[in-house]
Amino acid sequence: xxxxxxxxxxxxxxxxxxxxxxxxxxxxxxxxxxxxxxxxxxxxxxxxxxxxxxxxxxxxxxxxxxxxxxxxxxxxxxxxxxxxxxxxxxxxxxxxxxxxxxxxxxxxxxxxxxxxxxxxxxxxxxxxxxx
Amino acid sequence: xxxxxxxxxxxxxxxxxxxxxxxxxxxxxxxxxxxxxxxxxxxxxxxxxxxxxxxxxxxxxxxxxxxxxxxxxxxxxxxxxxxxxxxxxxxxxxxxxxxxxxxxxxxxxxxxxxxxxx
Numbered sequence: 001x002x003x004x005x006x007x008x009x010x011x012x013x014x015x016x017x018x019x020x021x022x023x024x025x026x027x028x029x030x031x032x033x034x035x036x037x038x039x040x041x042x043x044x045x046x047x048x049x050x051x052x053x054x055x056x057x058x059x060x061x062x063x064x065x066x067x068x069x070x071x072x073x074x075x076x077x078x079x080x081x082x083x084x085x086x087x088x089x090x091x092x093x094x095x096x097x098x099x100x101x102x103x104x105x106x107x108x109x110x111x112x113x114x115x116x117x118x119x120x121x122x123x124x125x126x127x128x129x130x131x
Numbered sequence: 132x133x134x135x136x137x138x139x140x141x142x143x144x145x146x147x148x149x150x151x152x153x154x155x156x157x158x159x160x161x162x163x164x165x166x167x168x169x170x171x172x173x174x175x176x177x178x179x180x181x182x183x184x185x186x187x188x189x190x191x192x193x194x195x196x197x198x199x200x201x202x203x204x205x206x207x208x209x210x211x212x213x214x215x216x217x218x219x220x221x222x223x224x225x226x227x228x229x230x231x232x233x234x235x236x237x238x239x240x241x242x243x244x245x246x247x248x249x
Contacts, residue, residue: 027209027212027213030202030205030206030209031206031209033202034202034205034206037198037202038198038199038202038235041195041198041239042239045191045195045239045243046239046242046243049243049246050178050182050183050187050188050191051183051246053178053182054171054174054175054178055167055170055171055174055175056171058164058167058174075161078157079157079161082150082153082154082157083154085147085150085151085154086151086154089147089151110158114158114161114162117161117162117165118161118164118165120165120168121161121164121165121167121168124168125167125168
């Protein structure tokens, strides 16, 4: 993988390795999230609403393995994209060595816990058969 | 990070704020969805108290605004990064991204707020 020929405004690649990987990840996951996240919002908040969403709604939706995969992809991409964004913000504003360590490790811990909780929620929800 | 011009700076500030806002909601949303594993009574009660009130309804519309801004501005940034022509069309892209935002946000907001006004 090589760096893009030109770095435009909005992009700053500090070094290669991880930052370059992170730069590409933001863009590719962002493109996928345009469809996944906006699709999710359209279905849940525009076509339906919080008045319609309850346990039965979720059970009905998660009868389909397709929706479970969709939701899991959305969980993984959105959380990784968002927590990577948080990492960049900590990098920019938290300068003390100790505080940086505290912030970055808390972010890592939160990321791992939420990823695990979200994955388990989708995986372990019982398959409710249609009556 | 270097940004040319006032517009680029405000777009960047808004991108951070909207991203952080969506992330905060995402954390809450992963946790509220996890309650579905604890049974119907608990989950339905949580959704009722957390989201079915006027403050949450307004927050929901703000969330959609933040998400749509982050998406349209993100697409603009991606176009500038990967598309050679984009440099020349920078000003036009700025208007296109705000146009896309307005075209998607206004109808969504109208649909979402309709129940509040009877």
